[in-house]
Amino acid sequence: MTSSTKPSECAAAFSAALLERGVEDERIVIVINDSAETHFATEFATRFPERVFDVGIAEQNMVGVAAGLTNAGRVPFVHSASCFLTARAMEQIKADVAYANANVALCGFVSGLAYGALGGTHHSTEDLAWMRAIPNLRVMAPATANDSAAAARALAAHEGPAFVRVISKTLVPEIFPREHEFVLDRALTVREGSEVTLIGTGLGTTRLLGAAEILTAAGIEARVVHMGTVSPIDAEAVASAAAETGRIVVAEDHVVSGGLGGAVAEAVVQSQPVPMLLLGVPDSFAPIGPAEWLHEHFGLTAERLAERITEWLG
Numbered sequence: 370m371t372s373s374t375k376p377s378e379c380a381a382a383f384s385a386a387l388l389e390r391g392v393e394d395e396r397i398v399i400v401i402n403d404s405a406e407t408h409f410a411t412e413f414a415t416r417f418p419e420r421v422f423d424v425g426i427a428e429q430n431m432v433g434v435a436a437g438l439t440n441a442g443r444v445p446f447v448h449s450a451s452c453f454l455t456a457r458a459m460e461q462i463k464a465d466v467a468y469a470n471a472n473v474a475l476c477g478f479v480s481g482l483a484y485g486a487l488g489g490t491h492h493s494t495e496d497l498a499w500m501r502a503i504p505n506l507r508v509m510a511p512a513t514a515n516d517s518a519a520a521a522r523a524l525a526a527h528e529g530p531a532f533v534r535v536i537s538k539t540l541v542p543e544i545f546p547r548e549h550e551f552v553l554d555r556a557l558t559v560r561e562g563s564e565v566t567l568i569g570t571g572l573g574t575t576r577l578l579g580a581a582e583i584l585t586a587a588g589i590e591a592r593v594v595h596m597g598t599v600s601p602i603d604a605e606a607v608a609s610a611a612a613e614t615g616r617i618v619v620a621e622d623h624v625v626s627g628g629l630g631g632a633v634a635e636a637v638v639q640s641q642p643v644p645m646l647l648l649g650v651p652d653s654f655a656p657i658g659p660a661e662w663l664h665e666h667f668g669l670t671a672e673r674l675a676e677r678i679t680e681w682l683g
Contacts, residue, residue, distance in 0.1 A: 376541055539572060618647075
């Protein structure tokens, strides 16, 4: 599977799919923090104004309200920038949603380095680590527009607490068909290869797919695995990749500790220990600059990833 269509906006696709499900299921509501336009919720609000609860810039209250709405039989989707949702409302996510086993979908938009020049207070490069440390909370990170739409459909049908990291403000190439299904808790091999496995989630998946195409030109056949669900991770797929290719690379627009790389490493050491290369944001706050420049700065473009992987492979 290779990149096939022009780049598209994942957040818009996610919200469009949610609107489609909202037409079919009147239980679906959105709880939001004064950010409907940023997170493409305006059309849902126009169609169903009585089903959008805007609490203002009050993220802790936002999550609490969403948890309360489940007691009235509603299916709330919480829309917020991931940096504010996961950091400010951590206690409510843990206690009111995960501990209470509330049927709440926590949607973290503008994830990773997408806020660019707004700096370290707005970058969300720790969210996967924070969220996957909470018991009973499914953690997801779709990779493309069609994958994001499929994730919205999967969440609408899912019962239980979940966090989904939605790509925003960064266009990505489409690698999945429109009828694509997001299968919870299952990895998906998007490119076959026998010499090394590249595992990505969210933005990292298409970047690694691009890197694999460059590696092929250099005579290196890389398998690419999309880990759409980070927690619980598909440990069987990780073990198979380790056994069959002998080396694993993980890349993510997230700090290198605790995110997808940490999850994959934990699975590897318990099943099939192999050499691993973890690529992402190092132990530092990102400088100020556009997201595209930050991805280049941290070596997270397809070209830079291919260079780093080639060097590591020797």
